[in-house]
Amino acid sequence: MKTDKRSYWRQKLHEIIAEADTPMGKVFDVILLILILLSVLFVMVESVKGLPEKVYDVLYIGEWVITIFFTFEYIARILTVKKPSTYIFSFYGIIDFLSTIPLYLSFILVGSNVLITVRALRLLRVFRILKITRYIGEANKLKKALNDSRPKILVFLFAVLIVAVISGTL
Helix, strand or coil, X not given: CHHHHHHHHHHHHHHHHHCCCCHHHHHHHHHHHHHHHHHHHHHHHHCCCCCCHHHHHHHHHHHHHHHHHHHHHHHHHHHHCCCHHHHHCXXXXXXXXXXXXXXXXXXXXXXXXXXXXXXXXXXXXXXXXXXXHHHHHHHHHHHHHHHHCXXXXXXXXXXXXXXXXXXXXX
């Protein structure tokens, strides 16, 4: 009875985390996407010097909340897959781990806050959420369109470069 209940919850959790076709899976993916973008925004704002100390405190607390969420999500993914080691050593498993661990390391090890910029790896998770691989055909069309428009793009970029040089000189 207990294993049936555990198996049921593992399957439900797997549906939410891995299945983007279910309503809860879509909500979960949207939440993940928002948190990823917030996290990257926090990293960018954090790099700006001279802001009030309260802003950095809010960013720090926000980053901890996001990191804890991603930690639970990483653990949940490990618990819900059939072969945890396959996920842990997969491309996305490594990205998930590397994008979660720096904040913990900065808390434990002095001077490791340089690693905090590694949190930007969370952006790579957007590819999994949006399932970008489906759109490779469209990407090839875009590539062909860009190749066909190359002369026009080069003329435009050259004109922008000239304007930038002249403006910079003035």
